[in-house]
Each structure stands twice: as C-alpha cells, then as structure tokens.
Amino acid sequence: MGSGVCGLLIWVLSILCLMCVSQGFDPVDNYLIDCGSPTDTPVGNRVFMTDNSHSNTLSTPQNIFANISSKSISSPLDLALYQTARVLNGNSRYNFSIKQHGRHLVRLHFFPFVDKNYNLSEAKFSVSAQTFTLLRDYQPQSVPVVKEYSLNITSDNLVLSFIPSADSFAFLNALEVFSLPRDLVPDGAEVIDPPGKYQNLRTQALETVLRVNMGNQTVFPQNDTLWRHWLSDDTFLKHKNLVKFVSNLSSVNYTRGWPNQDIAPSSVYGTATRLDSQHNPGTIANVTWLFDLDSGFDYLIRFHFCDIVSRSPKQLFFNVYFNSWFVARDLDLSNLTSNILGAPYYLDAIVRLRNSGQINISVGPSDVYNAYPDAILNGLEVMKISNSRHSLDTIDSLASSSKKKVWVIGGSAAGALFIILILALVFFLVFRSRRQAHVDHSTQDDFTMNGGESFQQNKQSRGTSIFSRPKNGYRIPFVAVQEATDNFSESLVIGIGGFGKVYKGVLSDEAKVAVKRGVSQSQQGLAEFQTEIEMLSQFCHRHLVSLIGYCNEKNEMIIIYEYMEKGTLKNHLYGSELPKLNWRQRLEICIGSARGLHYLHTGPAKAIIHRDVKSANILLDENLMAKVGDFGLSKAGPEIDQTHVSTAVKGSFGYLDPEYLTTQQLTEKSDVYSFGVVMLEVLSGRPVIDPSLPREMVNLVDLAMELQKKGELEKIVDPHIMSEIKPESLRRFGETAEKCLAEHGHDRPAMGAVLWNLEYALHLQGNVIRHSPNSELSKHQWETSVSTTQYSMGSMGDLADVSMGRVFSQMVKAEMM
Template sequence: MIWFVYLTALYCIGHLVAEFVPQDNYLINCGSTINTTVDNRVFIGDSAEPGLALLSKSNSISLRNPSSKSSPLYSTTRIFTTSSSYGFGIKKFGTHLVRFHFSPFSSPQFDFNNSNFSVLANGVPLLSNFGAKDFGVTVVKEFIIKVDSVELEVSFVPSKEQNIFAFVSAIEVFSAPINFFVDGVSTSLIVPNKGVKGFSQNISSLVLETVHRINVGGLKLTPFNDTLWRTWIPDEDFLVLKSAAKIATATHSPNYQPGGASEEIAPDNVYMTAQQMNKDNVSTVYNFNITWDFPVGPGDALHFVRLHFCDIVSLALNQLYFNVYINDVVAYKDLDLSSLTFHALASPYYLDFVVDSGHSGSIRISVGPSDLNNSLRKNAILNGVEIMSIKNFVDFESTGLKKRRIWILIGSVIGGFVVLCFVLLAGVVVLRRRRERGKPRRVGSTDTGWTPLRTYRCSSIGTMSEGTALTSPGPNGYHGLKIPYADLALATNNFDKDVMIGSGGFGMVYKAILKDNTKVAVKRGVPGSRQGLPEFHTEIAILSKIRHLHLVSLVGYCEEQSEMILVYEYMEKGTLKSHLYGPKLSPLSWKQRLEICIGAARGIHYLHTGSAQGIIHRDIKSTNILLDENYIAKVADFGLSRSGPCLNETHVSTGVKGSFGYLDPEYFRRRQLTDKSDVYSFGVVLFEVLCARPAVDPALEREQVNLGEWAIEWQKKGLLEQIIDPHLRGQIRPSSLKKFGETAEKCLADYAIDRPTMGDVLWNLEHALQLQENGTPPSPAVDNVTMEPPSAGDIHQVPAENIWMERETAEGSSNISTSRVFSQLIANDGR
C-alpha cells in the first residue's frame, strides 16, 4: 500500500529532538554478570554491579536461557524462592515509570508454570497472584507511580505454597518528565448512564498500570522511536467499523506550543498520523462517528484515559470542530483544537479522563462531527490513545512500610490533642476581640473607596504555584459571588448554542440576562480541560479583589455539579480583534483606536502598579481587550496571570504561558517573567491596531507571517505608513503616526531592560492622541519627534494622593472619559 510505504519512510527519517535524560535512571539486566545494550540503552547486570545487588542474595538464583533469540536482555532471569527486594536510591521525588520484563522458558531446574507471586513497590501491590501460567510468553508490565521517599523498594513475594517461586528478567526504573501529569486541574470522571462528573484526586498520586498505548492511524513504534522508551501499537484491530476511518498523515514535524503536549508526552510520529472521517464512503450524510473498542478485562472498573490530538487535516484555523465520546457519553463537546493550542495548526494537545468502565470489560472511544461545522467541513480526528488501569488510591509513604492500625491509633491521639488546642485558641481569640472592641479602627485600604490588590508573602520563585496569580482562599472564600447553576441554566436557555458568542481554551461564552435584568457574559468551562481549574480559581482570586474602569468586572461564579462557570459584565461591542479584521463591522477611526489603546494601557498599568508586587497578565492580545457599548476598552481573561516579583527580586521564574505571536522572546528563552513581558505583548497589539491584521498569519509570505517582526522592519525604514490599515489612509497626522510607531517599536525590544514601562507607554499614547487632535505636544518639555520616555524620577514625582485619586476615578466615582488626554497627570509638579 502507498500509505504504508510513505509512513515507513517517514518513520525512518524521524524527527531529531533533544533526548530526555531522567534524573533517576536504573536499567537492570536481572540474573546477569554482564551489561547488555538494548535500544541504545545499557542494562546493568545485577550480579556485576554491587550497588544494584539484591538485598537478599541467598534467596535468589541466577538462571540462564541458552535458547533465547528474541533479545539479549532475556538470556538470563532471576529466580526468587522467598521474599526478596531490590533497593533503588531516589534523587528526584515524584512520578516514576517502572517496567518489569518477564520471559519464561523451559528449564530442567524450574517449571515456570509453578511461578506465582506478587510484586510490591514500597509496600503497595503492583501485581498479585501473577505467574507465567497467565501469559506463557515474554511480557512487559509497565506501572506509573509516585515516589516521595529516598528509596524505592521493589519486592518479589512468592506464594506460600511449596515449590512456588517468583522471577524477573529485567527492570526499568526512571523518573518521568516534569508535567507528565498536571495536578490541581479539572479531570472529568466518565460514569456509565450517569454522564460526566468531577474527579477530585490528583492523577499523579495514583498507581497506574498501562493496558493499551495506541498509535492511531500509524505503524508500531518501538522503544527506539520514543523518548520514554514506550511501545505504541496500531489501532486497526480496535476499530469497530474500519470503513468509517481514513488515515491522515503530516509531512512536517509537529508544531509544539507552550501549554500543549511535548515530545515526552508522545513522540512526533504519534502526532504526525491520525484517523479521520472517511467521507469518501458516503454520499451526502456526514453525521457518523469513528469508534474504537478497547478490552480492559473484567473487574477493572476504573481507568485513566489520555487522548492525543493534533490537527493535521485542516488548512486554516477554526475549521475543525468535533465531539469526543467515551462509553457513549459526551466527554468533550465541540472540541476546537486551534483555540486550545494558541491558535496554531498541527499543534499537539491531549485530554485526560478517568473512566468507570463498570463490568463491561471494555472502553469504547468515539469521535464525531460537531453541529458547529457546515456539512462540507464536518470531520473528526484522533491521533493516539493511552489507557491505564488505576490499581488503587493509596499514596506512597515517604518512610516505607507502615502498619495502618498503628497510624490510625496515633492519628486519633494527635487529632484529639489538636481539637483541644483549637478549643483553647478559640477561647483566647474571643477574649481578645472583646477587649479590642472599643478601640478605634486604623485607617486602611478598605476605607479608600477602592479595592486594593491582595498581597502575600514573597519567595524566590514567586508566591504561588504555576498558573496561579494569587494565593487566594479559594472559591469557598467568596460566597457573595456565588450564582446557582439553575439560574445560569435558565438565563442561557440551558446553554443553548444560539446564545453562544465565543469560545476559548477555558470553554464557551454565552450571552445571558440574570433575574435582576443584569446583562452578562457566561463563560462555561469544558470537561477535561487541564487548564480549567487553575484559571478558574485565578480569575476569581484576582477579579474579586480589584476594580478598575479598564478591567472587566466579575459578576459571579458557579461551582456546582462539577461545573466551572464565570460570569462577567457583558461587553456589548465584543473583542478588539473583531473590530480590526472581523466580518461585517465598520472600521474604527484612528481616534477610536488610540482611545482604545489608551484605555487598555491604563488597565494593564493598574495591574502592574496596584500593589507591592503587582500582577502580570501574561496573555495580552486583541481578543482579551473587550469593548463596551461606548467603545471603552477593558482588559479581560486573567486565567494565566501571576503575581509579579517581590521588591528584592527582578523576575518570577516560571513555565512559559501565553499566546503564539504575542510571546516575549526573552521570557520564552529564559523562563523569567516580568511586567515587561506584558509590554512586549501590548506592542504587538499596537501594530495589530495600526495594520488591522493578525499577529500571526501563516497564509502570508514568510517574511510577513509574524506581524511584530514585519512591522518593525518597516518602522526602522521609516515607511510605516505603507503597511497601515487602508481604512486609515489620510486619517493619521504624521506626527501622531511617528509617535505611535516609535512607542510600538520600543515595546518590542528584544530585551526587557530596553522596553518602556506601561506607564511610559500610556504617556506616549496619550501624547500621540494629543498630536492627532491638535498637532501640538502637551508641554514644551516633551519631545514630539523622538521617543523619549519620561525618566523614573519624573514618574515618581507624582504625589501618592493623586495616584489614589486616579484609582478612585477608575472605579467609577468620576465621569472620566477615555477621550480625556493625560488624565493621570493631576499634580502640578507632575511631568
């Protein structure tokens, strides 16, 4: 077959990536006195390396298989006649992969049919009543476990019956990559006949055994082709109706994006092949699914399922919408990969689920077209499937084996002592409050007429875990903002697609009117979204604590029935992006665009300076700048926001988050986040506003694809007017365009130290507006030709009381308008 030849060539060429090097890496050739090389990895003979010797040598026997032809790794095995263990020193706590190779053979000394044993890791059972009689040929058992102790003890325990033994041919123990599992995020539980529920436990704390690892639409991948040395098998034997599927292949390597899948999550070859709907076999009706059935065995009711996706079939963004079904339950509706992968095609992504398979003994996975697509574009894809049985819900004890009854007794004693201390402490607090009741209150931020940002203690890496902007009390601390699910379902007509006004990585957005006639936008999280829970809590933590004219307001939230729903003030005019190059909207005037940029800059400047640390937005782009009915700009979407560095720090060290085309290159290279990263993103927005084209447009010629780079070239040549939006020709005064272009150019400096602050950007944009309106600078002291941002001394000369006045104004206590120029320069001794 042609596709087979093509795929074979593709796999042979491969994709060169940096090889993953685990910090813990033990490869043991059991029963051998020599080292063996397999798949470019060296397995150490456990009889040759003292540091890896068995803990109970006298209870084991090394046995050689002279007839082994499959692999040199299986030429020896180790026999255990009594309980014996290997001990592995652990350098990196966390998720580890553990593989056992079992290769039985004919031996005059031992009948492998008499093998029956259990395998434990730090006392947690991995295999029970296991033996060669169950499989008869070479088999590899893979487990994923969490190790939080300095040693991992792997024990082989033969059954107590006479002449029964345990055996193993090879062992692999190595640490998994960072973010192999992402804890603290929403994972959906799929239950037969009950639908989708929430699964509260972290996946990394579970003990998983691999059942299936499938390369959908592709060939078999051996450990040699995988950075984690896994084996992936083709999907053909699992397809329910083979004629419903059609193989899709890619000719280029996957377009990996921050926040999506990495080369370690699955190899390139998994993401470069897929099954798609075979529309060649139907005439006009495209409403059918592709379905796979995967046997999982009776009694294994709970499984972890990871689905891999990479849109290699679309020619442009937002062309592919499809539904994902697990055991005939809608696990993910209207999946749009381009919105989840920073608006990039062929970008790998994965979704995690926990599935209760009941007593069916199989898991059925289907993908099918969404109603959001027209008939010509209906399609659905799947690139890979991993299914793992969940062995139990027991975390590994950091100190090894412990008796549960002893800990229950100790816990009861400690619990009683804690309760007693709590009662005494509560009494002290009550007495203290009574004494202080008559004392006058100190004047604080709550008396100023505006809501300050909440700050917390500092550390060398910021104050929160990745993806969280503030260490907040969580949603339970914001009862006043809770909105019942029933009210939101009523307001959106049960989330009818007819009232849907947008979609994003978090979920769908709906227009609604609450019972009190408040017009709102309802953003509903989607099942299986890994980024959902951190973003959900971050939005609540930030927006419940701040108010500003140019920041979108949070009306409330809902966290019922495993739902994550955020409710915002409704922004009548939608996103800035839709007014720049959206369909059927009249173009904005230059003055309108300047006022919108000034408003957005005010909102971002407030985020950066409203507290000791400030807040870094991390996802400034034209779709996150919204416009109300008066075209007042408001910054939205704080799900990726982070607290800024402490006063004695220069940056926050963190993983890269953001949107492709807007990302600060220095932040991307060094993983060091500052408020200047927002400045860079805003610089891209400025050129987007001027040129009315996307930040990234793959359809254009190579040198024009990236807007920031392309516009800078024209700006440096002094020919910026040649690439502006044609609707603006003849509208912009040259002095205003010059100041605007210089401002955007400074924002896009390669290094953060060379970029202006948002306060400086705001000043220069208001200067550009002043030049546009009357052609004169605001003050003789300001250079209206070159970009000279005010000095730090100039900025700090504005008295604190006037800055507070600006914040009060921004909250709505004054009728300030975005057309008012230099609105924050209230003090006479200011700039």
C-alpha cells in the first residue's frame, strides 16, 4: 500500500475517533437532575433536567428548595449546577427505574451555600445506595464537591437514600445516574502486597478517589466519552527534575478494538510522563508519584499505558511499582499489543491499605536485554472498594477496625492471663529493686507529651545513626545530630528564629535535613517544642513540612525536618539577593500554601489552627513547591459545639488577626487573615511593616486595602512582575485578599474558598490549562469543568489533594508529601 493511501487511512481513522469522542457514550439509563432548579440546565453537551420532571422518582417529607443568596459566601463563578439545591429535612429516597442491569455511575454534587432559610454548611447526613453505605454523617465543605461511585445493579430499580443526622438535614445540588459500558470494571484482578487473586469485584461498590492524566495536562469532561475529569499529574510528582512530559495524540491507535475510548480517551493515552534519562545521564532512578488515600480499604488501581515514544517495537522495557512491590516487571508494551505502536493498554491491580494511607506509584528502568533506561505512564485511576460492612465511608472502616482489635486484644488477654499471673510475682520482685534507678535515669532524658505519653531515649543508638520510631516520630540520638551538622557548625546555619538556630544537616543515609536547635533562653521553650512534635507527627500532606525526628538529650530541644532547598518565601520576596519569583510562581506558591492550611483546618480529626502563618514560615523545595512549616504555636480548633477557642494571643506582629487580638477568641479564620497578609507580601514584594517608607505607606495592609477600595491595587504591585500580571488575574487576587482581611472572622471565607479563588486567578493569568497543545481554556470550558469535576477532600487526605483536598485545589495546575 502506497504512503499516500496509508496517510489518508490514518487521517480518516483520526477523524472517526474524534467523531466518537464528540458523540460520547449513549447510556441506556441516563438520569441527569439539577436539584431545586425550576428550568433545565445545559452543561457541555448534556442537559440536566429540572427537579419537576423527576418528581415521581423522589419521596421526601417536604418539597424544600434553596437558592444561592447574594449575601452568602458564594462560588467565584455562576456555576449553573450549584445555584440551587433540594433540601431534604427527613428520610428521603430517589427511586430510579433501571432498564439495563450492570454497572451504573452515580455522581452526587454538593455545594453548601446560604439561602434565606438554610445554611447548607450546617447539613449532616448519610447516603446509601441499595445495600451500600456511600457516606455516613457527611458534612460538605465550603466549596463544590462531587462524589463519584459505581454500583452493579442487578434489579429493576436503584434506590438512593438520604438520611439526615439528628437535628440536621440533607441536601443535594445535582445528581447523575447512568449506565456504564459493559466490562468497564473487571470481575477480579491481581492483588499486590501480598500477592494473590481478588475475585467477585462485580459485587462490590466502588468510589473514584483519583483519576490522573500523566503528561502535565488536564483532560476535561467534554473530551471524555463518560464525562470524566482527569487531573494533571504534575502536582503529585516526587521529583520533577527526573521527568519530561510527552504529548503525541496522533500516535494513539484504537484499531485493536479494546481498550476503546470508554476506557480512557486519546487525550489520556496520547500524553505521558517519561523518565528523562537524556538530561540525567548515569542516573538510575524511578519516576514516582505520591498519593494520600483512606487507610482500612482495598483499592482497585488501573494503570494506563500507550507507547507514543518508540519508533519501532521492542525499544521500551520498564518496571511498574506500587510502593516497593512489583506490579509489572520488564513490561514490554509491544508484546502486549501485537507490536502495534500507539495501541492503548491498561493494567489492573488490587492493593490493601491497612495502616498507612500514603502510597507511591513508580515506573522505572528495566535491566532486561541491557535496555535503555526508560519508563512511561499515561494515566492512573484509583477506586476505593467497599469493605465487609458494605461501606465506602471512613467512619465505618474505623469502627470495623476497632471492633476487630477489641476481639483480638480480648482473646490474647484471656490466653495470656494465666501466664501473667504466674510470672507477676517474679517480675514484681525484680522490678522493685531496679525501679528507683530507672526512674532517676529516665527523668533526665524524657519529657511527657499531652495525654501522658512519653518520648523515650533509644539506649541502643548512642554513638550511631540508628533510630527507633515510637508512635510520634523518630527519636534521633544527639551524637547523630552532631555528626549531621558537623557539630553545629556556624557555616551550616540557614536560619535564626525565636526558638533558636536552624542548621542544614546530612544524616548517615545521605538524607538532607533541617535541624532546629532550641536555646536555653528560648521564649518558646519546652511547651512549643512538645507542641510542634505532637502536631507534625499527626500530619502527612505534601504541602506541610514533614517531621524527620527529634532529640531531647543533654538538655537539648532539637527538631529535625525535611530540608527545603529554596528556603523561605520571605527571602524570595525581599531581604535577600535571591532571584525574584515571577507572577505564576507566586500564585502557585500561594495555592500550595492554601492547600496545606486547608488540610489543617479540615483534614485531621479536629481542626488545627496554625496561629503563625507568615511568609517566613512558608518554605520552598527544589521545585519551588510550597510547604507550611513551624507549628510551635499551633492549637487544636474548637469542639463541634463551640465557635472558638479562648486562648492568650500569640503570633507575629503584622500578621495577627485584629479580632483575635482584641477578643482572645481564636478560630480558623485567624489563619485566613494572616494568609491574606501573606498574599499582599507576595503581590507587593515588600515587608508587612516597613518603617523606612513614608508614614502612610508603612503598614502594607492599610495601604493595600485603601488602594483596593479605590480600584488602584496595581500601585503596590512588585515592579518585577508588573509587566506580566494580567488585570483580571490581579483583580481576582486582590478581591480574595480583601475578603481574607475582613475585620470580622465571620465575613472571611474558609481556606477552601480562598484556594478556589487562587486557582481561578491562576487560570485567568492564562496558559495554564491545556486540553490540546495550542489552545487555552475558555471561561465557558472552565465553568463546565468545575461543574462536572470529581473527587473530594474526604476521598484523600492531598491530591492529594486532592486535595479540599482534591476538588478545586487540583483542578487547575500549570505544573497528601
């Protein structure tokens, strides 16, 4: 066949593929409802029907509709699906008639706005489908969230039940229920860690917690036959300097028939993240992505591959890993796709997370046939599998785990009781003789944590760099810290604060660390030392500085953190000779910091208030990714039935919330105020208080808010970024800072809403979201992508998120640790 005919054939096939995408999947069952809306609502190429057209499917005590109020903390855009809601003030059910048995997708849209009668953020409710619990005692956050599930329906009806918690109510903004292509979800897959076989997956309910497109490109629902949203992978990458992003959509070849575009679109298979061996010669490394998931569940992980980089078969061999376990060894895509380059291929695996919810996904070089060091990944999906209690909710998982532990402990205790009684007398006599000596020795080296728990010295590690890990982190011996810092050499000092000096150090395993050494006259002292270790040991998030260990020997108070290569945000804005950040970098740093603070406010079991948010406590890694640090002043937030915490005022001058300063009543909104101050530092590139300036310009907040009211905020913009910042991006950024700096806390947005606005400011700057190499996202496409975006903070402790873990914090990216 001539080259001209081949080219024509490829062109025709490409056109047919594009037609397939534009037409989309045509489900047999297809229910799209805009809850509370009086009219039908078009979203992309679909139409969400008014509530009235589906009134016969809903059984509820009362018909209550809510409309977004102009006085409420509204969404930054007029998002069609989130302007109205159905309020369910009693047990309610949606009953859908099912024509085609099999897997169905269920998407629930939530946005807790305020209308004249209801504050939807006060809702608390549970949701079930058939025999499965989807949500238990769920309380939606302050930004739009979409929960996505798939269920295998074997009856003629699908029943969704909404059950308000005591003295509360439920609500719903929009609902999608539609049948999925057959065989989209397998019946079983290979289990990783430990190896085995998982069967009867079709009987389980699944929740989508991650859907990621590699290649640093977002894929929007309008470019997916099943209206799925694929997040860009760049924010999950551990080492961006090891990779290069590849795009070659024309190479994707679906001629094998399966997988087809319903498995993943060509915009996923046509992009990839690849090991960059060319620019890292001699480096044998893996490409790794970090994700935060809920522990206590099994997960179905789907890896998407497509060789869009080779010129001929048998050129690409690589390994695929989950944590340290092989998912595939010496993977040869050409062998799996009949030597057809560009043919899509996917691989399913089941993983079990029992203790830690953090996972690593890696691809790396194979040594088969002395292959060139190479590896790619095109896409990744992670779906939570319902547990033995038929639940997908973390609360049920924790309850089940606790019950199992009780039975194990009870059985073990009964079996050991007899032996313990026999040995008790012997041990008592021995320990009584040694007790006093032990107490005298331990008093010198230990300090007691809140709740009575102690950090104890590792007696085996004196003079070495061996660590033991108690519950709250690594205990590192003083001699190892001395070795790491060259006996606290002044040449290694990288910072000085109220607690003491911070040194750069290198542990025996070559890991770089930051070592914060307290001084005896430190004003922070033991209480802050304990607080910081307690707080950091609870967190695991990519935008919070990680605790490596601590040392409290020889009257020392030392905390060891991960080393942040680029130092503080403050030093990149003013007061040093470091290169100036451009506007996009500054926005991305604000977004990362906001993700970390949002996680603190909403992610842990109880809200954590940082209390010392400032540019000096925002640190940057080698890729300028922001991480919030210094938790010495942090404090647990109010209880559920309280509005604030009454406490003495602590913080940094210039960043303190004036309401907290005058009332001594601390809330998460105090962090929001401080973050608003940081935003102004980022915009202006100057200190918060600068006595060298004229009197009316000394205080940055006063100056900026005065200019903002006049519509002249551009007058304080750092000259280094003035030429590049777009007016619409500046306007969104300034409006967001102004809301953060409101006089009263209840007038300030939650960090989730701040994060949303910063993402949108980045989008308005342009050239951020690309669904094709040469096009930018229009405002309509942004609105469509937001209204159909998937995933919630509750699904992942990152995005992580996700991160709100991963809804809008990961929806727009230019580029859970």
